[in-house]
Amino acid sequence: MTTQRLLMKIITTYLICFYSSLLHAESGKYDASKIVEPTPEMLKMTSAELFKEIDRDGNGQVSFTETNEALEYSPKHTKRKFAKSDRDKSGGLNFKEFEFRLTKTEWWNLSRETPEAMFNAADANQNGTLSKKEFAIFQKKEAHLDVFFNRADLDKSGGVDLQEGTKFINNEIFPSRKSKNIRKAKSKAKDQ
Numbered sequence: 001m002t003t004q005r006l007l008m009k010i011i012t013t014y015l016i017c018f019y020s021s022l023l024h025a026e027s028g029k030y031d032a033s034k035i036v037e038p039t040p041e042m043l044k045m046t047s048a049e050l051f052k053e054i055d056r057d058g059n060g061q062v063s064f065t066e067t068n069e070a071l072e073y074s075p076k077h078t079k080r081k082f083a084k085s086d087r088d089k090s091g092g093l094n095f096k097e098f099e100f101r102l103t104k105t106e107w108w109n110l111s112r113e114t115p116e117a118m119f120n121a122a123d124a125n126q127n128g129t130l131s132k133k134e135f136a137i138f139q140k141k142e143a144h145l146d147v148f149f150n151r152a153d154l155d156k157s158g159g160v161d162l163q164e165g166t167k168f169i170n171n172e173i174f175p176s177r178k179s180k181n182i183r184k185a186k187s188k189a190k191d192q
Contacts, residue, residue, distance in 0.1 A: 036070070036071065036072050037072075037176055038108075038173065047102055050102070061093060062093050063092050063093075064078075064079075067093065071101070071107075072107070081104045085098070085101035106173075110169050111173055115166040118165075119162050121138075122137040130160040130165060132146075132149050135148070135160055138160070139152075151168065152168035154167070
């Protein structure tokens with residue numbers, strides 16, 4: 001890589017991080033330790049209904065804070081997801097940009113159909129168990145496949161059955177049900 005290209009990459013990375021920091025600073029009241037998950041009503045909403053729900057001030061755009069308080073919060077991912085979604089770099093997401101942001105939102109992607117329908121579509125050989133390759137189709141992504149497959153394979157059989165797959169999907173949609181988050185919540189409550 002030439003020095004000029006490396007310098008441009010560094011500057012671009014810096015600007016994205018700076019832009020993300022500005023967006024994050026928008027609200028001093030945001031609690032980063034809060035687990036954000038959808039309500040049962042949100043799971044039934046269309047993207048237009050969800051946009052209207054999240055756009056609290058009704059200005060036709062949703063801010064970084066509005067999306068993080070309603071969709072998800074991850075110190076590692078949400079700043080980048082928002083910055084990539086804000087294609088016109090206005091500091092807010094219009095409806096089209098919001099729809100793109102939803103495609104990067106785990107619970108949204110996993111709640112569009114039932115776990116059983118997703119399982120049946122992914123179980124190519126119809127043996128009632130998902131291999132790792134089939135599991136990637138089931139969870140609709142290949143990133144960190146080994147980690148997620150091992151997390152879903154509760155009985156460590158080397159395959160994921162419908163019951164394990166359903167529990168995995170529900171834990172992904174509702175992060176407060178994940179055992180690590182339950183432990184953190186109990187520890188936090190004990191410290192207070």
